[in-house]
Each structure stands twice: as structure tokens, then as C-alpha cells.
Amino acid sequence: MAPSIVRGMTTLPRPTLTLTADDARRIALRAQGLLGAPDRRAGVRGVLRHLGAVQLDTISVLARSHELVPYARLGAVGRTTVEDAYWKDTHAFEYWSHAACLLPVEEWPHFAFRRRAYRNRPHWNHELPDGVYEQVLKQLHTEGPLTATELGGAKRTSEWWDWSGTKVAVERALMYGEVVCVERRGWKRVYDLAERAVPTALLHDELDDAECLRRLVRLAGESLGVGTRSDIADYHRLKGEQVDAVLADSGLVPVEVAGWGKPAWADPAALATPPRGRHRTTLLSPFDSLVWERARTERIFGFNHRLEAYTPKPKRVYGYFAMPVLAGGRLVGRVDPAREGRTLVARQVTLDGPRAVPAVAQALLEAATWVNCTNVRVERVDDPALRGPLTAELAHALG
Numbered sequence: 001m002a003p004s005i006v007r008g009m010t011t012l013p014r015p016t017l018t019l020t021a022d023d024a025r026r027i028a029l030r031a032q033g034l035l036g037a038p039d040r041r042a043g044v045r046g047v048l049r050h051l052g053a054v055q056l057d058t059i060s061v062l063a064r065s066h067e068l069v070p071y072a073r074l075g076a077v078g079r080t081t082v083e084d085a086y087w088k089d090t091h092a093f094e095y096w097s098h099a100a101c102l103l104p105v106e107e108w109p110h111f112a113f114r115r116r117a118y119r120n121r122p123h124w125n126h127e128l129p130d131g132v133y134e135q136v137l138k139q140l141h142t143e144g145p146l147t148a149t150e151l152g153g154a155k156r157t158s159e160w161w162d163w164s165g166t167k168v169a170v171e172r173a174l175m176y177g178e179v180v181c182v183e184r185r186g187w188k189r190v191y192d193l194a195e196r197a198v199p200t201a202l203l204h205d206e207l208d209d210a211e212c213l214r215r216l217v218r219l220a221g222e223s224l225g226v227g228t229r230s231d232i233a234d235y236h237r238l239k240g241e242q243v244d245a246v247l248a249d250s251g252l253v254p255v256e257v258a259g260w261g262k263p264a265w266a267d268p269a270a271l272a273t274p275p276r277g278r279h280r281t282t283l284l285s286p287f288d289s290l291v292w293e294r295a296r297t298e299r300i301f302g303f304n305h306r307l308e309a310y311t312p313k314p315k316r317v318y319g320y321f322a323m324p325v326l327a328g329g330r331l332v333g334r335v336d337p338a339r340e341g342r343t344l345v346a347r348q349v350t351l352d353g354p355r356a357v358p359a360v361a362q363a364l365l366e367a368a369t370w371v372n373c374t375n376v377r378v379e380r381v382d383d384p385a386l387r388g389p390l391t392a393e394l395a396h397a398l399g
């Protein structure tokens with residue numbers, strides 16, 4: 001196979017397979033667990049292993065993002081079931097991947113490159129007082145698991161960024177890999193020593209950077225199904241040059257995707273069988289890995305996705321926590337939800353035309369049932385002509 005793409009010292013082969021844009025979209029949906037029958041026996045843990053990373057975030061409207069991700073794939077999973085699946089018996093650990101993410105514990109060795117980078121980091125935003133790091137490790141050894149508050153206080157003042165010395169130390173230890181978050185309690189991290197929490201066979205930093213990166217690039221390719229270099233790099237927030245250094249040895253294969261205009265790589269297993277099965281109809285968390293990368297979301301779905309929670313209210317277009325609506329393998333609208341008692345409130349709904357009405361109604365009704373709401377109220381629809389059909393569809397279903 002003739003070499004064609006050269007980045008630095010790496011020569012990559014020419015693609016021998018061309019995918020249509022629809023092929024790539026379906027491959028991506030299946031890779032993300034949103035096309036085909038869900039693996040209910042594997043449950044939430046199976047979703048985590050399949051995706052490789054589930055993003056955490058403080059915002060909770062219907063539920064927190066790490067709960068919404070398995071819900072989107074499995075349906076109405078109990079919230080306690082979700083938490084137990086992540087945290088019981090240390091099936092996951094929390095670390096920096098795409099962002100702050102839950103990761104399958106078996107991937108601990110493959111983040112050694114990042115732990116080493118943190119240990120060698122010359123500058124930090126918070127100063128670490130002398131002796132506090134050692135004191136925190138000693139206290140966890142004696143008393144752990146503990147929250148930062150139980151260790152001596154998370155903040156010096158009420159300002160969110162004004163961390164105490166204890167909080168600085170325990171977060172530094174988390175980055176270095178000496179400490180692990182073993183659960184969230186009232187959304188506070190509960191810390192314990194890695195030597196107690198991580199299975200002994202996995203508790204090592206023996207893999208060199210190249211081996212770690214090869215694994216994460218391969219995992220990203222499997223989780224995406226097919227992606228460009230920037231898609232693959234973004235999944236675990238790798239640098240482009242890190243991807244370039246290992247891409248040829250990652251096991252991913254070069255493909256061409258019609259209309260993408262960029263080189264792409266695919267998981268060979270995803271190419272082996274055509275993606276078939278039922279499409280999921282659901283609300284997606286704005287932090288769902290299907291829509292992590294805005295350029296990819298627009299390229300695959302023709303959908304401009306953005307989170308406006310941190311945008312001043314007068315400048316918001318779609319709402320505080322606008323959740324994309326997935327139906328028929330397409331992103332067909334957005335819902336900005338809220339809850340008032342037993343009512344799920346659709347504060348703002350954006351629909352991609354009349355054909356999206358039944359799907360959005362179905363997604364709203366299923367979400368309402370999941371969060372124990374018995375009613376759905378629509379406040380605003382961007383196209384006023386579609387408000388009547390949407391409310392009629394909901395009223396008919398609610399009886």
C-alpha cells in the first residue's frame with residue numbers, strides 16, 4: 001500500500017475504503033450504543049466500558065449527566081442502580097480524560113502517561129503549603145475514605161476557587177494517582193488511597209507513554225466508530241502530535257468519508273458488519289459523548305450543538321440546559337427542561353420541522369416517567385405553529 005499521509009516521522013497508508021456520510025453516521029451511532037439492541041445484561045457498567053469515558057458535571061436538571069448517559073442507551077435505569085454500577089467494588093475511577101470523567105477501572109494503567117505529566121508539571125494555579133500533602137496521605141491511611149471537608153476543609157472562603165491547603169493537596173494527589181475518588185457523596189468527592197481502591201494487578205505505572213497512547217487512540221476509535229484525527233484526539237483530550245505518533249500502530253484503519261474533506265480512521269470491527277437495528281429515541285445530555293465535539297456533531301448530523309448554561313441569559317438561543325433530541329438516527333430538535341413537583345416542564349422546545357413532533361413528544365414522555373413526573377407542560381416552542389401539534393401529541397399520550 002503506497003504511503004500518502006506524512007506527519008512528522010509517521011507514514012500512514014492510503015484508505016482503500018470509502019464510506020458514505022450515512023454509513024459514517026450509522027457506524028458512529030452504533031459505536032456509541034445508540035443503534036441496535038442495548039446490552040441490558042451488561043447494564044450501566046457495560047455502557048461505561050463501551051464508551052470508555054462518561055463525563056461528570058455539576059449541573060443537575062432532570063438528573064446529572066453521568067446518569068443521563070446510561071439512561072439514553074438503556075432507558076429508565078434507576079438512579080441508585082446507576083451510582084452503584086459506577087462506584088461499588090471500584091468498577092470505575094474518576095480522572096481527567098475528555099474532561100472530568102468516570103473511566104473503567106481496567107484502564108487505570110493506560111493513564112500512567114497523564115499521571116507522569118502531572119507529576120512533572122512545573123506550575124500550578126494553587127500553591128501547596130509545606131507538609132500538607134504528606135499529612136493528607138497520612139490521614140487517609142488512618143481514617144479514609146474521606147471528603148475534603150472531613151480532611152480539614154475544602155475552601156478557605158466561600159469563593160469556589162479559593163481552595164484550602166487540604167483541598168489543594170488531595171486534588172494534587174488525585175492527579176498524581178496516589179489518591180482515588182471512590183464515590184460522590186452529595187456531589188462531594190470521597191477520597192481514598194489508590195493502593196486500597198485500585199485492584200493490585202492494575203495499580204502500576206509500568207506502561208510507557210507510547211503504549212498508553214496507542215491504547216487510548218484505539219479506544220477512542222472504537223468508541224467513535226469512525227473519526228478524523230481531531231475527533232480521535234478530542235475523545236481523551238490528547239494532543240494532535242500524540243495521536244500522530246501512534247496512529248499507524250493503533251489498529252485503526254484509514255478510510256475516506258464522502259463529504260468530510262479530511263482523512264479519517266475507523267475501528268476495523270465496526271467495518272466488519274453493517275450497522276443495523278432500532279434507533280433510540282431519547283433526550284441526550286449536552287455532555288453526552290455522541291455530541292462532545294461540536295465540529296464532529298455538525299459534520300455528522302448537520303446539528304450545531306452548544307451548551308448555554310454559562311452564557312448570560314439574554315444571550316441564550318436554545319436555553320440553559322438544552323438537550324438534543326435523538327430520533328431515527330438524527331438529531332431532530334432540542335428541549336430545555338425543568339421540573340416543578342411532578343411536572344416535567346419543557347421551557348423551550350426547538351423542532352426540526354413537523355416530522356419531529358412525535359419523536360420529541362415520545363422523548364419527553366419517557367424522560368418524565370424516568371424522573372417520576374406524571375405530567376408534561378410545554379412553555380415555548382420556537383416555531384409557534386408547532387406548539388399545538390406537540391401539546392396535542394402529549395395530551396393524547398397522557399390520556
